[in-house]
Amino acid sequence: MNREAIADELDRQVEDLLHGTRTAGAGSNPLLAVAAELQMLPDREFMESLKEVVIEEGAGNAEDLLPTPSRQRLPHPSRFSKGGDFQYVDTEHLDPSATSLSGFVPLFAGKHSGLFPGDQRSFLVSFASHAALIALIASGIFVGHVTIVKPTFLTSEITFPVAGHGGGGSGDRSAIQATKGTPPKFSDQQVAPPVIVVHNDKPKLPVESTVVGPPQIKLPESNHIGDLVSTNIVIPSNGTGASGGAGDGTGTGLGVGVGPGVGAGRDGGYGGDQYQPRVGITAPRAVYDPEPEYSEEARKVKHQGIVVLALVVDAQGHARDIRVARSLGMGLDEKAIEAVKKWKFAPGTNNGVPVSMQVNVEVNFRLF
Amino acid sequence: MRALEREPDERMLIEAARQNRSHFAELYEQNFHRVYAFIARRAANREEAQDLTAEVFHQALASLESFKWQGAPFIAWLYGIAANVLATHWHKTGRNVEQLNEDWGQGGSDEIERRAMLAELVDSLLPDQRTVIIRRFIEQRSIREIALELGRSEGAVKQLQLRALENLREKLGKRS
Numbered sequence: 001m002n003r004e005a006i007a008d009e010l011d012r013q014v015e016d017l018l019h020g021t022r023t024a025g026a027g028s029n030p031l032l033a034v035a036a037e038l039q040m041l042p043d044r045e046f047m048e049s050l051k052e053v054v055i056e057e058g059a060g061n062a063e064d065l066l067p068t069p070s071r072q073r074l075p076h077p078s079r080f081s082k083g084g085d086f087q088y089v090d091t092e093h094l095d096p097s098a099t100s101l102s103g104f105v106p107l108f109a110g111k112h113s114g115l116f117p118g119d120q121r122s123f124l125v126s127f128a129s130h131a132a133l134i135a136l137i138a139s140g141i142f143v144g145h146v147t148i149v150k151p152t153f154l155t156s157e158i159t160f161p162v163a164g165h166g167g168g169g170s171g172d173r174s175a176i177q178a179t180k181g182t183p184p185k186f187s188d189q190q191v192a193p194p195v196i197v198v199h200n201d202k203p204k205l206p207v208e209s210t211v212v213g214p215p216q217i218k219l220p221e222s223n224h225i226g227d228l229v230s231t232n233i234v235i236p237s238n239g240t241g242a243s244g245g246a247g248d249g250t251g252t253g254l255g256v257g258v259g260p261g262v263g264a265g266r267d268g269g270y271g272g273d274q275y276q277p278r279v280g281i282t283a284p285r286a287v288y289d290p291e292p293e294y295s296e297e298a299r300k301v302k303h304q305g306i307v308v309l310a311l312v313v314d315a316q317g318h319a320r321d322i323r324v325a326r327s328l329g330m331g332l333d334e335k336a337i338e339a340v341k342k343w344k345f346a347p348g349t350n351n352g353v354p355v356s357m358q359v360n361v362e363v364n365f366r367l368f
Numbered sequence: 369m370r371a372l373e374r375e376p377d378e379r380m381l382i383e384a385a386r387q388n389r390s391h392f393a394e395l396y397e398q399n400f401h402r403v404y405a406f407i408a409r410r411a412a413n414r415e416e417a418q419d420l421t422a423e424v425f426h427q428a429l430a431s432l433e434s435f436k437w438q439g440a441p442f443i444a445w446l447y448g449i450a451a452n453v454l455a456t457h458w459h460k461t462g463r464n465v466e467q468l469n470e471d472w473g474q475g476g477s478d479e480i481e482r483r484a485m486l487a488e489l490v491d492s493l494l495p496d497q498r499t500v501i502i503r504r505f506i507e508q509r510s511i512r513e514i515a516l517e518l519g520r521s522e523g524a525v526k527q528l529q530l531r532a533l534e535n536l537r538e539k540l541g542k543r544s
Contacts, residue, residue: 057426
């Protein structure tokens, strides 16, 4: 068969492929397999459009710190692939009369319409509170909520046999982060490292996996071994590390650190090179702890529960390195973080000297 | 291949993006093809793949603050987000989320690398071959339409299509 005939035949097969009357299965023309993969490549226009949105949205986030009246939130980028039926609103070029309230409510513009002189501030407060009340009644969810904030210091009453910094982690060179989950029990010795994806499901001598650390340490427990802080909650993976445990670090522990422990630090134990409370050390205590707000999304569907935040209270009493150890979703994680960022602590101390310390904070969202 | 090598300055890019989100565009460019490939092999069609890919980058940008450099490549973090986006989508559309797990275990990562590589190889083709591939497979235009656009005969366009597919296959073989 000459090149012309080959090209014709290939095009016939491509035509069938594009019309869905042929698949590129095993045994078919290998060029057709390439053609089948090409079919799913993204539109060039989409790639460029999404890039523009990412750039603009990125710039927009930076500007959030200094909000300007001329910027509106960008549309969700996914709408590009559906024909782009949105319009940007440039408020700089809007007719001022179209947004002014002066013609609608004279008092807002300083004009008096009654017999008695009006007070603009009290009118505004009254208007805002009535509007909020009407919105709540209309939504049918006029309920309150209570937020219970409970700092739970992981090991506050435990004598540590070793200094409390710890960490570990490993993996089997997977391309994806270790799956989210909870670590196995702590033990003084590790016989079997934690694994998420079991390659040998019938070992000759089954041994319970552990991580190295004081056995008294209690971390959240579940039936799913995994990294407490991973973003991967779906695909089973031992992580991107390479030493046989689970996680994205080095060693036989679990997490992103180095060693047989858990977390971001080194060696046994849990954490990220921060002190854990133990005898001779005082735990941090919250001295200013404003309550988190309820998210609108969660309030609407009456979503309740507990968010656990893992954080470090530094020597100055500020919360930092806040991460979600147990997520509740629907915007409540963000609300919890937002509030805890404002907290002030009396820092933990080591022999009277303020030190950074890792703690967990439980934020309990309840509607009533 | 950018899609296959970890950029030596990835950490710096992440830090730059965290300081100023407008730098996120560089991370987007480095990782787009692999994220898209991750999504596309599980999506029903291109439109769905594009929607979900957009959602991944939207979420990644929004939660960049929570990302910490811990030695793992940035793409691993993006895959985590992509898996969650897919799972949510599958759940909403009544598909079995368990299949996502099985799928990954069956050589999924190799196929993702291959698809990401293919996307970049298209750009390395000669201009006419590239145009034919894009028009024919991505825009799904007929040979006649492409011939008219390029001012070539239909036979010549079929030859370009054949050569382009042969080149891509050969380059894929060399790279993998």
